[in-house]
């Protein structure tokens with residue numbers, strides 16, 4: 243029998259990743275040759291001015307979009323070489339997404355919103371277990387309109403984690419929330435990182451979020467300007483806004 247493969251220490255490794263939207267005079271160079279390693283199990287925060295390419299990178303890492311050139315490895319797999327069907331499987335099996343505006347189905351309860359995902363996942367947890375993880379075990383029968391913004395975001399996080407993703411991508415997860423609610427949502431992300439070892443990658447304008455990160459990547463003009471490593475990340479509850 244073959245010995246078990248050593249765990250690859252990197253969640254992602256990109257090389258000279260570019261993304262160009264459009265062509266000719268109107269082409270937008272959103273990524274200009276991004277090379278970065280993202281270690282598995284970290285909380286990584288992407289900061290940078292509007293339009294600097296943060297969401298574009300997130301979408302390519304998450305398999306929602308494809309790079310124009312360069313390579314992007316998830317563990318040992320080059321996402322750039324996957325067929326559409328393989329990329330869909332990657333998204334379904336490995337990746338959870340959390341967006342600024344929750345994207346819950348208004349006509350479904352909190353539990354049903356989560357079940358939409360767990361029904362097609364390979365090894366999901368029960369919807370109620372996911373709701374318990376985000377502290378909403380009593381709200382499963384409620385519709386999104388009966389929940390506050392922070393509660394809706396926690397349902398969206400429960401939906402994202404119910405399939406036990408390897409990576410959780412969060413694009414402005416606290417953008418629509420007040421500071422206390424935002425802190426509670428960040429705490430849930432931190433707990434999930436600790437409890438499940440999921441790599442959590444957060445794009446945000448809320449610079450203080452960087453204090454809970456293991457690694458902070460500063461973007462400008464389609465490329466990385468700086469990377470800083472936090473040896474002592476703060477607990478989300480201790481972050482000042």
Ligand SMILES: Nc1ncnc2c1ncn2[C@@H]1O[C@H](COP(=O)(O)OP(=O)(O)OP(=O)(O)O)[C@@H](O)[C@H]1O
Nearest residue numbers: 263264270272290291292293294295296297298299
């Ligand atoms: N589908 C698209 N078509 C054309 N241009 C696009 C598209 N998506 C993004 N862009 C452009 O690519 C550049 C990078 O956008 P991106 O959304 O990645 O930036 P960002 O750093 O996430 O910005 P923000 O903080 O405002 O969300 C911007 O100039 C944007 O206008």
